[in-house]
Amino acid sequence: MTLPTQGPPADDPTCYSRFVNEWLCWQYVEDRRGEILDALAEHVAITLAAVALGVLLALPLALLARRFPRLETAVLGFSTGLYTIPSLALLPLLVPFTGLSAATVVIGLGLYALTILVRALLDGLRSVPDDVREAATGLGYGRARLLVRVELPLALPVVMAGLRVATVSTVALTTIGTLVAYGGLGDLISHGVQRDFRSELLTAALLCVALAALLDVVLVVTQRLLTPWTRGAGA
Amino acid sequence: MNLFAETWSYLLDGTHWTGDGGLLARLVEQLLLTVTALGAALLVGLPVALWLGHRGRGGFLAVNISNVGRAVPTFALLAILVAADWPGSAPLGPYGRAGLATLIALALFALPPIITNAYVGVREVPHEVREAARGMGMSERQLFRRVELPLALPVVASGVRLALVQVWATATIAALVAGPGLGRIITEGFARNDYAQGMAGAVVVAGVALVLELAAAGVQRAFDPLPRGPARARDDDVSEPAATVAGAPTGG
Numbered sequence: 001m002t003l004p005t006q007g008p009p010a011d012d013p014t015c016y017s018r019f020v021n022e023w024l025c026w027q028y029v030e031d032r033r034g035e036i037l038d039a040l041a042e043h044v045a046i047t048l049a050a051v052a053l054g055v056l057l058a059l060p061l062a063l064l065a066r067r068f069p070r071l072e073t074a075v076l077g078f079s080t081g082l083y084t085i086p087s088l089a090l091l092p093l094l095v096p097f098t099g100l101s102a103a104t105v106v107i108g109l110g111l112y113a114l115t116i117l118v119r120a121l122l123d124g125l126r127s128v129p130d131d132v133r134e135a136a137t138g139l140g141y142g143r144a145r146l147l148v149r150v151e152l153p154l155a156l157p158v159v160m161a162g163l164r165v166a167t168v169s170t171v172a173l174t175t176i177g178t179l180v181a182y183g184g185l186g187d188l189i190s191h192g193v194q195r196d197f198r199s200e201l202l203t204a205a206l207l208c209v210a211l212a213a214l215l216d217v218v219l220v221v222t223q224r225l226l227t228p229w230t231r232g233a234g235a
Numbered sequence: 236m237n238l239f240a241e242t243w244s245y246l247l248d249g250t251h252w253t254g255d256g257g258l259l260a261r262l263v264e265q266l267l268l269t270v271t272a273l274g275a276a277l278l279v280g281l282p283v284a285l286w287l288g289h290r291g292r293g294g295f296l297a298v299n300i301s302n303v304g305r306a307v308p309t310f311a312l313l314a315i316l317v318a319a320d321w322p323g324s325a326p327l328g329p330y331g332r333a334g335l336a337t338l339i340a341l342a343l344f345a346l347p348p349i350i351t352n353a354y355v356g357v358r359e360v361p362h363e364v365r366e367a368a369r370g371m372g373m374s375e376r377q378l379f380r381r382v383e384l385p386l387a388l389p390v391v392a393s394g395v396r397l398a399l400v401q402v403w404a405t406a407t408i409a410a411l412v413a414g415p416g417l418g419r420i421i422t423e424g425f426a427r428n429d430y431a432q433g434m435a436g437a438v439v440v441a442g443v444a445l446v447l448e449l450a451a452a453g454v455q456r457a458f459d460p461l462p463r464g465p466a467r468a469r470d471d472d473v474s475e476p477a478a479t480v481a482g483a484p485t486g487g
Binding site: 081084085086087088089090091092093095096165168169171172173175176178179180186189190192193196198201202204205208209212213216 | 238239302305306307308309310311312314315317318400403404405407408410411412413418421422424425430433434436437438440441444445448
């Protein structure tokens with residue numbers, strides 16, 4: 001891909017031509033709509049897959065840490081240790097196992113999401129009042145039913161707060177995936193840097209922020225629908 | 236696995252460490268970036284956040300700065316700064332190409348945890364303690380310097396510690412705009428299909444990140460003004476949610 005210099009250059013170069021290089025250029029968005037939408041779709045797919053992976057890994061880890069308090073320090077220490085590994089360093093470390101693929105990005109970002117989610121799950125489960133738990137046990141709830149029907153729903157507000165943080169961070173982090181050529185909008189940003197193509201990189205950056213805001217709103221609305229009892233309680 | 240052996244021998248080869256753009260030079264570059272950016276963020280963020288905490292105003296601002304900060308990819312911000320006419324990608328002294336743009340992006344990235352924790356730390360000082368200090372005739376200034384600041388220190392310090400490690404980690408992405416730091420070793424390795432080099436860079440970055448984290452934890456413990464024991468548990472309760480709130484991504 002090169003900067004287009006076609007069109008009638010003398011009188012009317014497009015606002016994103018090499019000579020004008022404006023930051024905001026609707027013409028660019030129209031001309032490259034397919035490319036932008038592809039990058040956006042890849043970004044969304046990687047983000048959602050990474051967060052889903054984080055949840056899938058965090059739930060058993062959190063339950064394990066709660067069941068065996070001795071493991072809690074180990075689990076939290078392990079996931080915090082993962083978090084200190086810089087994202088641009090984590091991806092190369094995964095490459096021997098997963099190659100230059102979207103899986104590398106998904107696994108790497110899933111591990112980051114894991115740290116936030118394990119903490120949120122543990123805090124959430126801890127926030128369930130003991131008397132509620134005892135009442136449910138007294139009603140004959142087994143361990144599994146207690147977890148699914150009572151504890152997880154009550155932990156939801158705290159867990160969802162963690163999920164929001166994890167999701168918004170993951171949207172931003174996905175751009176780093178450009179290192180292995182699977183960065184969604186990040187690929188557009190790095191291409192824009194290499195070619196000094198301003199409207200491409202600003203458009204991608206704005207879409208990133210918009211996507212993070214949108215997903216955050218979706219999660220807030222979901223939480224309100226799932227936890228009708230917190231409404232009006234100021235939670 | 237062959238790649239691991241290759242990475243290991245890359246790291247053991249002394250010639251990869253020395254010279255312009257060698258591992259050591261890049262490491263120093265990145266440390267310099269980290270310290271400068273963190274220093275700038277502390278200089279700007281700490282006084283404002285502590286003062287806001289003392290006045291009990293702007294909590295909304297303090298919390299939301301960190302939320303917005305999380306949503307803006309540092310990479311995108313860096314890319315915009317580099318492509319702009321100012322600061323652009325010009326070299327800046329020992330920081331190398333795109334030095335100024337990288338410093339600005341990193342300092343902005345360091346602000347949220349510093350501001351949030353400093354604000355929360357001062358705010359969390361119990362009301363009765365404040366009242367008691369006022370009752371003893373302390374002026375507002377004395378109250379701040381002799382009561383609020385010492386009590387808030389653990390939370391403030393944990394924010395600074397978080398910022399230090401995160402800035403170090405994030406400084407790596409300067410390489411995505413051909414800027415300074417160890418990330419260059421990684422991106423150059425990938426660009427030349429020399430994955431051993433990419434891995435070697437990653438190992439050094441991750442290793443230093445862990446060392447910084449442990450060192451910062453050690454320093455924090457050594458300067459903790461509060462005695463250990465039962466009081467400790469309460470402090471942790473205070474600092475942990477704050478740290479989680481400020482927990483921005485390592486990169487992005």
